[in-house]
Amino acid sequence: MPEIIRTTCPYCGVGCGVIAARLDQSAPWTVKGDPEHPANYGKLCVKGSALAETLDLDGRLLHPLISGNRASWDExxxxxxxxxxxxxxxxxxxxxxxxxxxxxxxxxxxxxxxxxxxxxxxxxxxxxxxxCMSSTVAGHVRAFGSDTVPGCYEDLDLADLVVLVGSNAAWCHPVAFQRTLAAKARRPEMRIVVVDPRRTATAECADLHLAIRPGSDAILFNGLLAHLKGEETQLDVGVPLDQIVQFFSWFADTEKTVTVWSQGINQSSSGTDKVDAIINCHLQTGRIGRPGMGPFSLTGQPxxxxxxxxxxxxxxxxxxxxxxxxxxxxxxxxxxxxxxxxxxxxxxxxxxxxxxxxxxxxxxxxxxxxxxxxxxxxxxxxxxxxxxxxxxxxxxxxxxxxxxxxxxxxxxxxxxxxxxxxxxxxxxxxxxxxxxxxxxxxxxxxxxxxxxxxxxxxxxxxxxxxxxxxxxxxxxxxxxxxxxxxxxxxxxxxxxxxxxxxxxWPVRAPGQGTARLFADGRFYHADGKARMLDITPRPPARAADLAFPLILNTGRMRDQWHTMTRTGRAARLAAHAPEPVLLVHPKDALRFRLSDGGLARVSGNRTSVVLRVALDPGQRIGEVFAPIHWNDQTASSAVIGSLIDAATDPHSGQPELKQAPVLVEPLEAAWHGVLLSRNPVDLPRSFYWAKASGAAHSIWRLAGEAGEDWPITAKQWLGTDGEWIEFLDPNRGHYRGARLVEGRLDAVLFVFPWAMDFSPDWVAAAFGRAAIAGDERATLVAGAPPGGDRGRDKTVCACFNVGLSAIRAAIRDHRLSSAAEVGAMLKAGTNCGSCVPEIRAILTEAAPKVA
The missing domain is CATH 3.40.50.740 (Rossmann fold)
Incomplete structure (x- = not known):
């Protein structure tokens, strides 16, 4: 008999309903969005869509342990x-x-x-x-007398202006963001403003992007409050004056305004003040608790x-x-x-x-x-x-x-x-x-x-x-x-x-929930009134200096979650970003001698990490960005939290995770490699490596500063038993080795002297076969499969496994001119929509060639 269980997604605070189902007890479970759940109406992001791919028990803690030894529950x-x-x-x-x-x-x-x-x-x-959200709690309590979220998701449908502040919702809260874009598609006159130092995927979809100086949010919203009061103000937040005037004008003239914020506001040594600077503007205009308006915090966890x-x-x-x-x-x-x-x-x-x-x-x-x-x-x-x-x-x-x-x-x-x-x-x-x-x-x-x-x-x-x-x-x-x-x-x-x-909630009678609060003007301070706080903006705890000339911002990648204990299990979630990266503006890359795809050592005042460089003109000059997900199990040196000082907000105790002065230096590697193995491999931390999941194996990207005796090193890592097939060209610095156990591919290692765009897809497919035929074995170390097609390159759409080359080819061959046309042909971008900004960027890049 079919089984259907309605539950909720374990990722972000959007709280999407999901349906787990299977045809019978011998069938695998599938997961899809619950069309009846009011948080998502059946929509899921790529992480939620991949939940069924994370249910295996590899690496699970299954028994109580005391000092590493199995014990009974009673003990x-x-x-x-x-x-x-x-x-x-x-x-x-x-x-x-x-x-x-x-x-x-x-x-x-x-x-x-x-x-x-x-x-x-x-x-x-x-x-x-x-x-992630304690500054919002403190801000709510100061303003409202209680930790009350006034509004609801329906306000995103009804608003005429949605302001997203310090929120890359396109990646971090995709279903809520796609709901906002769907509302704009129905009502093109609706406007979206994004306030964020980075030009993120969210900013790509905005009518106006204010790439303000990090930490200047309270200055911006204090200025807006003054404008709403009819006072003149002068402010410098690092963006052109005409953009500020445009934003203030839209906010002042648009009653149905929702201001959404997330970690870019909260994760600050003055996060509570920033929250209340935003709330002040809604209290001043009375835009709170009514349909299509209000201050709205998006929480990070389920x-x-x-x-x-x-x-x-x-x-x-x-x-x-x-x-x-x-x-x-x-x-x-x-x-x-x-x-x-x-x-x-x-x-x-x-x-x-x-x-x-x-x-x-x-x-x-x-x-x-x-x-x-x-x-x-x-x-x-x-x-x-x-x-x-x-x-x-x-x-x-x-x-x-x-x-x-x-x-x-x-x-x-x-x-x-x-x-x-x-x-x-x-x-x-x-x-x-x-x-x-x-x-x-x-x-x-x-x-x-x-x-x-x-x-x-x-x-x-x-x-x-x-x-x-x-x-x-x-x-x-x-x-x-x-x-x-x-x-x-x-x-x-x-x-x-x-x-x-x-x-x-509140649910004061059976079956009767409450969509919005405060429309009646009654709050939870003793006198029933709200409080508008007098906010004095404060700079971040530490600024850049000669020793640490760049500011590091931190956050999430599109397809990963927290420290990857769940998302790291799904191969397709690793395909879009398989390594920990450092996003750098091209001018900063030139200044600090960094190359796209090269390695960089990022140093704070206590320790350092090693990350792969990716050039990104969406970064502000003088600022870099790194994701938080990689840990000591998935990378040799990529725990970003080690670079962050524990400066905290005095009201909330929330740490300033978005601002860390760092030094970034190129790391010249003598060799680069890709390792695929069916079994765990214990690699040393003396060189760079990053691990990602494959379908029936794991994939390590490698690089090192010193040479290795590869025939010896490969066997030290992977074992000497079984059948080894090897190719070595010491003059060119190439090594390729494959290990088979009882005819089945167990591991393969490729080493080359320069960083190259190497896709292991063609050899990864061999891990799914029960045995490798004799005439196929030489191809494992040939450097490329017969025909030379190494497989799909970078994944753009993880929902449908659509790569960059396929999108470029479709644009070129069929003269596509919109993300919708790409979606109609390839399905890319038609599920969670998180990749749509990237598809648009690919279209922009290809436009002159199409013309």
């Missing part, structure tokens, strides 16, 4: 409970800490928060969401909002309550807490500093990878390694962080977990399991509950499933509320958990 849980209890007894409750994640489900988050703040008695639980709701941040209590005396008393009475925390705990950056200083004796990390994602990641990694007791709840066995843990607890992941998440528009959706629990993996809520019981808090953690946790949370939101707090789920108390449909 592991007893050790965790005993060690945390001992630390609290001997050093006090603030000697322990939890670091959790926006990838947890709301029920997991609630259980962890209740244990730490209600029963251990410390506020020391913080989340990786601190790194359940960053859910974490905010249940107190996952160190400075909040559950149900959007703070650490004021009345809230501490209220939550404590509801929980019947034995030792209620009375003050905020350590925020993420301060938490890991306390770990480094030896103040934290026991640390529990859940569902996140701070050894990669934190600023000063090198110091964070050292701090975790030195901590007396580290526990990790994780689905992956060997993340950079998991390798440092004393106890590893195997957790369920997407497709296996059961609970709820809340998206950027306050919409609560169910995440339902369709896969069996692998090995001995358990839900995070269960793991937390078991530890709590062993610590002596059993009656407060007597839940038998996530539905009971959710119901308790709903009751807490309604407890002594009477519409005095924004988060009210009283209409979901006692609901049929299995059947909950997507709904936006």
């Amino acid at each position: 592991a849980l007893d050790l965790v409970a005993e060690t945390f209890s001992t630390a609290v007894r001997e050093h006090g409750p603030d000697s322990v800490a939890f670091y959790v994640s926006g990838q947890l489900l709301t029920e997991d988050y609630y259980a962890a928060n209740k244990l730490m703040k209600g029963f251990i008695g410390s506020g020391n639980i913080d989340t990786n969401s601190r790194l 359940n960053a909002m859910g974490g905010r709701e249940v107190g996952g941040l160190a400075n909040m209590l559950a149900a959007h309550m703070g650490f004021d005396e009345a809230s501490i008393d209220r939550v404590g009475r509801f929980w019947n807490a034995t030792q209620m925390a009375g003050k905020p705990g350590l925020k993420a950056v301060d938490m890991f500093k306390a770990v480094a200083e030896g103040k934290i004796k026991a640390l529990w990390i859940m569902c996140t990878n701070p050894a990669v994602s934190m600023p000063e990641a090198d110091l964070v990694k050292s701090a975790i390694a030195a901590c007396p007791f580290v526990v990790i709840s994780e689905c992956e066995a060997n993340t950079d962080t998991a390798r440092l843990a004393h106890v590893k607890l195997p957790a369920l992941t997407w497709g296996e977990k059961d609970g709820t998440v809340t998206n950027s528009e306050r919409r609560i959706s169910r995440q339902r399991p369709f896969l069996p629990a692998p090995g001995e993996a358990k839900g995070d809520w269960w793991i937390i509950t078991q530890v709590a019981r062993r610590m002596g808090f059993g009656p407060a953690f007597a839940w038998n499933g996530p539905g009971e946790i959710f119901d308790e949370f709903c009751r807490l939101t309604a407890f002594e509320n009477a519409s005095t707090r924004d988060l009210d789920l009283s209409g979901l108390v006692g609901a049929d958990y299995a059947a909950i449909e997507p709904i936006q």
Whole structure:
């Protein structure tokens, strides 16, 4: 019988509904967008479309481990409970800490928060969401008296002006962005303004792009506020005056205006002020809480909002309550807490500093990878390694962080977990399991509950499933509320958990959600009014100088997610950008002697990384960009967080991840190579390498400064058994070697003396065959297949695996002149649309030739 499970995507905060389906129990699962889910109406980005390709168990943590040795659940849980209890007894409750994640489900988050703040008695639980949206939380609270998102996605359909600030939504929130473009296609008079130092894929689609100087957002919106008040102002944000005048005029004249922001605003040492500078403009004009208008933060993770709701941040209590005396008393009475925390705990950056200083004796990390994602990641990694007791709840066995843990607890992941998440528009959706629990993996809520019981808090953690946790949370939101707090789920108390449909809070009556708030002019400060903050713009914590003359900006690539523990499994998601790159303006490349496709060493004041250079005229001169995804498992030296200083916003504690002064120098390589292997290969870090997934193998791109004896080195890496076929030309610096085991291709290594646009597609196909015939074996080391066609070059459209050469050929041969025509012929750009800006750029490049 066919099986159909409605669940939600585990990636960004758009919160897309997906349908997992299979024809019968012997068939593979497929994933597609849920046409009935109001967050996406069936649309999915390429990451969501590839979810079914990430379900394998390779590399999964399947059993509890203590000091690397397999243990029973009882042994592991007893050790965790005993060690945390001992630390609290001997050093006090603030000697322990939890670091959790926006990838947890709301029920997991609630259980962890209740244990730490209600029963251990410390506020020391913080989340990786601190790194992505805590400045928005602080900005909301200052302006509204509560952490309330006023609007909803429908406002993107209805707006006449959409302003995107510090948001490359085309890549990071593709479904929401495509919804905006669809609205513009229906109403061409609608305008899109993008405020971003980089000319991103999002900016390519804008009517106006303000490539402002990094860190000058508050100056811009202070100037806009002055203009809206009829005051004259002078401002310098690094863009021509006529662009500023145009933007101010459009904003002033357009009632239905939505301002959308993301990490470019939040990830700043003055992020809270930037958020409130934006909100000020909407409060001044009354454009809030009504259809087609309002300030709107797009969250980065699938359940960053859910974490905010249940107190996952160190400075909040559950149900959007703070650490004021009345809230501490209220939550404590509801929980019947034995030792209620009375003050905020350590925020993420301060938490890991306390770990480094030896103040934290026991640390529990859940569902996140701070050894990669934190600023000063090198110091964070050292701090975790030195901590007396580290526990990790994780689905992956060997993340950079998991390798440092004393106890590893195997957790369920997407497709296996059961609970709820809340998206950027306050919409609560169910995440339902369709896969069996692998090995001995358990839900995070269960793991937390078991530890709590062993610590002596059993009656407060007597839940038998996530539905009971959710119901308790709903009751807490309604407890002594009477519409005095924004988060009210009283209409979901006692609901049929299995059947909950997507709904936006507050839910004060069964089945009745709330699309927008504040249209009535009532806010959550004591006097019912909003606050307009007097913002004094502040520059970033560090500027470029002679030693570090370039400013590094960080962010995401189109087809990857966080530290790639999930997206890294899908071969087609690696095809668009298989290596960690450094985007550099051509003039800066000339200035610093960098070549397109060459390697560069990027140095901060503590450490350095090595990245592949890609020229990009969309960069501002003096600024470079690098993605955050690569880690020590996927590259030899590419943890970008190690270059970022831990400067934080004084109100939110959010670190300044978007601004780091760096020195960039060319790295001259004596050799370059491509390695494909069916099995893991442990490569040294003495040279450059970057790893990506293939269909039945992994692919490493390589480069080194010193020569190698390749026949010897190849066998050291790949093994000496089996049949080796080799070609060596020492005079030209060429080596090609293939290893076959029982007639089946196991590995192949190509080495050449210069960087070349080398596609391994033609030889990669051989990994899918059960055996290589005798007459084919020589072609493995021939340097090219018969006919000379090495295969498809760079992938442009990952949804349909369409490469650059195919698009260029179609444009040339059929005289195509629009992205729509390319899509009609090749399907490229017709699914998530993330590649449409790149297709347009290819068309622009080809236009003179077509003419």
